[in-house]
Amino acid sequence: MYGVHKVLGIEGGYRGFYARNTIPLTPKVVNDIHKRGGTILGSSRGGHDTSKIVDSIQDRGINQVYIIGGDGTQKGASVIFEEIRRRGLKVVVAGIPKTIDNDIPVIDKSFGFDTAVEEAQRAINAAHVESESIENGIGFVKLMGRYSGFIAMHATLASRDVDCCLIPESPFYLEGPGGLFEFIEKRLKEHGHMVIVMAEGAGQELLSESIHANDQQDASGNKLLNDVGLWISQRIKDHFKKRKMAINLKYIDPTYMIRAVPSNASDNVYSPSLHTVQFMVQWQGIQASQLALLMEDMLTYHSGG
Ligand SMILES: Nc1ncnc2c1ncn2[C@@H]1O[C@H](COP(=O)(O)OP(=O)(O)O)[C@@H](O)[C@H]1O
């Protein structure tokens, strides 16, 4: 199909280009991967050595490279394209945006995002049931989203059980008028229970002000976040203890469980359609350099996690 005779999978992210063998992606191998969570190729952080990667592309005679991943991956793809252009190779580089955080602005929705939002509903439902079952119950759910609160926000809108959604894009504070504690107290007095959803990147600055800041990074250079959900939960408990108001807070962190589930029906429909766009670009006869420039324009000039 499409005149492509051999498709190679690179295992373990960028370093897989030069540190691992490739695996052939035949129709048989990929037949039912959409029914599994995770990735059959594996992922990694760090390990982007542009020169070694392009050497490997050149040595293996690869002429189309499809790079699937988030904003870091797309920055890496742009650098690879630059090196390919510098060497004058006839190789197409195409970036395929894939991120649970949905933080690649050029597309409205990354494949997998719908699945994550749907799975988050299960955690929110549990938080709601738990909070309703006890006096002054608070269900507190932490979701992924380093710098973008898309999962938290969409899960909140879909659920309709959430009273408060905290996202990195919208700063907030804890104490005093207009603060989170005041809102919780009001809500509990009115309804007797409530649900809070928080994206992992929200309120990081509050935590940093309060305890020694964690300035560690992962191998890709992403800031390692503190568990702000757990920290705020404790602050809420301490606050109401001081005010002698009994509350029952249940903290739920389903983050990795959400990332690990197989894609839902809507993502299974959406995902091939994105891939089709890539193939259509080739059918239309767009040159490698044009495609790469297009992808570069589309996918690389933005910041965030
Ligand atoms: N500016 C960059 N230049 C080259 N490679 C990068 C750049 N930023 C990230 N990468 C590489 O891209 C890969 C994925 O990045 P990471 O931030 O871990 O995930 P994501 O693609 O999901 O944002 C890593 O191998 C990382 O080293």
Ligand SMILES: O=P(O)(O)OC[C@H]1O[C@](O)(COP(=O)(O)O)[C@@H](O)[C@@H]1O
């Ligand atoms: O597996 P790890 O390294 O703990 O990654 C967790 C992070 O990965 C993500 O799922 C996606 O982030 P990236 O786009 O940087 O890969 C974040 O929401 C989360 O903070």
